[in-house]
Amino acid sequence: MTTAAGPDHSRRRERSRQVILEATRALVVEQSYDKVTVEAIAARAGVGKQTIYRRWPSKSAVVFAAVLALSEGADGQSVELPDTGDLEADLKQVMRETVAEFADPSFDRLIRAVNTEIANDADLAAEYREKLSRPLDDAKKARLRMAERAGQLPPDTDLDLFLEMLYAPLFQRWLHRSGPLTETYADALVEATLRAFGGR
Amino acid sequence: MTTAAGPDHSRRRERSRQVILEATRALVVEQSYDKVTVEAIAARAGVGKQTIYRRWPSKSAVVFAAVLALSEGADGQSVELPDTGDLEADLKQVMRETVAEFADPSFDRLIRAVNTEIANDADLAAEYREKLSRPLDDAKKARLRMAERAGQLPPDTDLDLFLEMLYAPLFQRWLHRSGPLTETYADALVEATLRAFGGR
Amino acid sequence: MTTAAGPDHSRRRERSRQVILEATRALVVEQSYDKVTVEAIAARAGVGKQTIYRRWPSKSAVVFAAVLALSEGADGQSVELPDTGDLEADLKQVMRETVAEFADPSFDRLIRAVNTEIANDADLAAEYREKLSRPLDDAKKARLRMAERAGQLPPDTDLDLFLEMLYAPLFQRWLHRSGPLTETYADALVEATLRAFGGR
Amino acid sequence: MTTAAGPDHSRRRERSRQVILEATRALVVEQSYDKVTVEAIAARAGVGKQTIYRRWPSKSAVVFAAVLALSEGADGQSVELPDTGDLEADLKQVMRETVAEFADPSFDRLIRAVNTEIANDADLAAEYREKLSRPLDDAKKARLRMAERAGQLPPDTDLDLFLEMLYAPLFQRWLHRSGPLTETYADALVEATLRAFGGR
DNA sequence: TTCTAAACGAGACGGTACGTCCTGTCTTACC
DNA sequence: GGTAAGACAGGACGTACCGTCTCGTTTAGAA
Numbered sequence A, B, C, D: 001m002t003t004a005a006g007p008d009h010s011r012r013r014e015r016s017r018q019v020i021l022e023a024t025r026a027l028v029v030e031q032s033y034d035k036v037t038v039e040a041i042a043a044r045a046g047v048g049k050q051t052i053y054r055r056w057p058s059k060s061a062v063v064f065a066a067v068l069a070l071s072e073g074a075d076g077q078s079v080e081l082p083d084t085g086d087l088e089a090d091l092k093q094v095m096r097e098t099v100a101e102f103a104d105p106s107f108d109r110l111i112r113a114v115n116t117e118i119a120n121d122a123d124l125a126a127e128y129r130e131k132l133s134r135p136l137d138d139a140k141k142a143r144l145r146m147a148e149r150a151g152q153l154p155p156d157t158d159l160d161l162f163l164e165m166l167y168a169p170l171f172q173r174w175l176h177r178s179g180p181l182t183e184t185y186a187d188a189l190v191e192a193t194l195r196a197f198g199g200r
Numbered sequence E: 001t002t003c004t005a006a007a008c009g010a011g012a013c014g015g016t017a018c019g020t021c022c023t024g025t026c027t028t029a030c031c
Numbered sequence F: 001g002g003t004a005a006g007a008c009a010g011g012a013c014g015t016a017c018c019g020t021c022t023c024g025t026t027t028a029g030a031a
Helices: A011-030 A038-045 A051-055 A057-075 A087-101 A107-120 A124-148 A159-175 A183-196 B010-030 B038-045 B049-053 B059-073 B087-103 B105-119 B122-149 B159-175 B183-196 C010-028 C040-047 C049-053 C059-073 C085-101 C106-120 C122-147 C159-176 C181-198 D011-031 D038-045 D049-053 D059-073 D087-103 D105-119 D122-149 D159-175 D182-196
Strands: none
Touching: A011 A038, A011 A057, A011 A107, A011 B010, A038 A051, A038 A057, A057 A107, A057 A124, A087 A124, A087 A183, A087 B038, A087 B122, A107 A124, A107 A159, A107 B159, A124 A159, A159 A183, A159 B105, A159 B159, A159 C085, A183 B159, A183 B183, B010 B038, B010 B049, B010 B059, B010 B105, B010 B159, B038 B049, B038 B059, B049 B087, B059 B105, B059 B122, B087 B105, B087 B122, B087 B159, B087 B183, B105 B159, B105 B183, B122 B159, B159 B183, C010 C040, C010 C059, C010 C106, C040 C049, C040 C059, C040 D182, C059 C106, C059 C122, C059 C181, C085 C106, C085 C122, C085 C181, C085 D105, C106 C159, C106 D105, C106 D159, C122 C159, C159 C181, C159 D105, C159 D159, C159 D182, C181 D159, D011 D038, D011 D049, D011 D105, D038 D049, D038 D059, D038 D087, D038 D182, D059 D105, D059 D122, D087 D105, D087 D122, D087 D159, D105 D122, D105 D159, D122 D159, D122 D182, D159 D182
């Protein structure tokens, strides 16, 4: 059982991978999105186009990976939500932070780019849910289950629906630019959602 | 020395306009969206490319107009919602119809295309809200105001927020393909939203 | 029997055709031959690559056409050789002119380029013989037949062989750079060939 | 303080050298010539590209070496021409053999490849003359000098010119595919050349 | 027999050019 | 004058090779 081995190019691969993803993010943030081309990424990264195509099958995938890499770098894995015992206060804090994120122009452009790619690519959408949405949702659900145990939410609350009602209005307002994203709005969403599910 | 008069070309314009928009819709529905090119539209419509560029500045605008034309054709202008006196039942009916629309593959692709174009183009997004979202929202708000007057909703309910909580979860679930769109789901959204806003 | 007709774009076509061929010749003359790329030709001509590929299938064909265009421009069609009545003197003049042509660096590079393309492409070689070699050979044969009639050459001389023995040594010496191309050499070829075929 | 010594790897070098040249010849013979790439040679030879570039500076050089290696393998060095005492018969035999060589598809492709490389590379052309043409020419000249001494050729015959007139027509006809290469043709060339130089 | 250094296969890399496709403009002939 | 047709300059696509550059892995002589 000898596993052919062969040379290890992982150092080079990893280095160029980082350069490419960083260049991609820079372009997405700086440029009109349709000027983000594979050729531009390669030029910016000081890399041959083939080095990009060797790893990713399309521009979509590169952009996706570039954004994904951001959250992966975070703290390794687990996201954790505040738990002061006051569910409403904790959720408001989280939602206010989310509002602040969307207000950051760099973040805005990156997430907008990802959503563009996702909209017409079911596979990428699946990966998005798996790698970006799920970890966050899991953390939120964990916090909500704590609240259930503490009697702040009815048992057997539909947590998926709860999260959707809490978060989707914000997402839609942001994507369609259909209204201001303020702390007041964040608070109102928390309050309405808690009312909807009998939380206190 | 004004207006050479001559024949009236507005008929030709209108005819070719319809042909172009129909061809666009056909391509959006049939093809992978990134194969929908101006050239393909022109070929499909049996039209010179210039005839397209004379009317719209970009592919985005054509696609947008193609989808917009669908709802304009409806009954001229005003959309109206059912009003049986039973708010919950009426909303459930509307939401179930919306779920059904999203389940239609043609509708799915068309709306997905529009959302793709909108995500990175603020002007188009504004037009989208103005021409597609607003009329629908206005109709819904009219129905909700009836409910207020009937005492089924508290006065001064934040109707924008009400509509977002009702609709955005459905929209997000559809866009991200993050869950099934069923009648049960439609009903649950109505019930939760009514609870959130003290409706009955 | 209506032959679709449609607009005639031949003026634009002809103009860009000339620009491309001229740019090609310029590059062949100025550059190391393997730097003559379709992209370089397009850039030099101020033309999109597609405008080249619309007309010719490969770089070979463009280069070939560029060289061919030179001799076509000449005087329309017919080449004619001097006929003073003195065969030997006339042939020497012609061969000396040929030697002079090969000494011209521009001509050298152009013909070398064509011979490169021809060597591995039988179709192009056929076109070369047809369009470049044959007209010249026909003119030479016409002059030789005059000589036959004048009794300066035996009747039924194998004119193809005559021309090959006259010309091929010069061609080979040039292609392989295997010796100097001088007027003395030109004269020696004429004299030897005339001896070989009993000319006087 | 000299020559660190160390092991002698010449055996490996020599082995891989042979493998590379053989693979090159195989590709030249089998493939359309522009598919003969360094990468293809390396793959066919089961060798890293660097092993090729360590020895030769370019594809041209490899192809050249591959063809050159064929004639070097022959009988060590000296080529010798038949000498039956009958100059005409001996030359006809040699020319008929040459015609036969050109008729061999493998030989055809190999020599064509070399001539392609040579046409635009003066250095390679010099090496070609030195290593491939000269030995053959020297052998032929030796035979012709025997004929001079035997009174079958005039003294002080220009042997270079003699050889060119004998051989160049054949070469040109082959390179340009401008006529059939037959034994009759070979004989005619010998006869005409002998006439040209007063041979018998 | 072990050590050491070259040559090696593998293949990633930064590049250049390929030949194709589409964009948005321009030109021509037709109606 | 608007139109269908389509040529055009431009530029990105994704692929193929170039020639260079690491990587471990033989390999074979010297120690």
